[in-house]
Amino acid sequence: MKVFVTVGTTSFDPLVEAVDRGAHAGNALLQIADGEYVPAHARWFRFEPGIRTHVDAADVVVCHAGAGSVFGLLEAGIVPLVVPNTVRRDKHQLEIARWLTRNGYAVVAMDPEDVNATLDGFPAARERCVPFAERRFFEQALLNRLVRERMGIDA
């Protein structure tokens, strides 16, 4: 099983280290941002302009619970394994992790230490997830009216 791990723009060393020391390291590619832990077993890189190629090549995408990463994957029809980054000063990634769990949109490991066990059971857990069905932005007309009025643009 090919594993791709992405931590977004903020380092998340506990997740990177857990995967690198786990049984899936040999098949894993890790995007580690500016993390201090340098993987010893898995392949890795810090940043690349586009990670879509890596996402498409993976059987499992493990990501931090940053909304940009999570929604981008769900919108692409990919069920990720999500791990909230609580190393950050603010702990808001826990909110989206709980929301994903409540709605069944993704597989969630609340603690990086659990990521390898969760990876072992991922194929079955993915089958239990439901399609992403959050209501998309529906106020285009309001937004454009407000901008037009303020910017002095005639309709």
Place this chain on the structure above:
Amino acid sequence: MKDIRRDSLPTLLFIAGEGGHVEQARRILAQLEPDVRATSHCVLVTDSDAVDGGAFDACWVIDTCAPKHRASGLRDALVYTRSSARILWRMLRHHDVRMAIVTGPGFAMIPALGARLLGAQLLVFESWSRFEQRSKCGRVLYRFAHRFFVQHEELLALYPRATWVGLL
């Protein structure tokens, strides 16, 4: 997209931090109708020079100094304040800023309030990563925004005057 004459058009600011905040700003930009987009100078104000501001006409960077995994100190605050003041001066001297659209995070507060003081209309989107609690940026700017938007319906309980608009 970049055209040197575009900076003479009325300016529409997007104030958004790196990562998902900028992605939300990009998605708002993509919702603008073509004539609105064509007649506005759309500027991204962000907190990292690593941000790809390619969809916008210009990108102004505020130095916030502090990484996300440690608390900010006095030096960070000074760097941020000086950098924000420089951006506000730029707005005042060289641009007709009519509207500021904010997607957070906390660094966005000073440029947003500054733009409002300079006469811009302030539209604030609470971050799409909020479901249970208000963000610091949302809590403060809710009091000052002309319009405040939430992307998840459950947040209306925390922001009664907000408008639910769906997920960007």
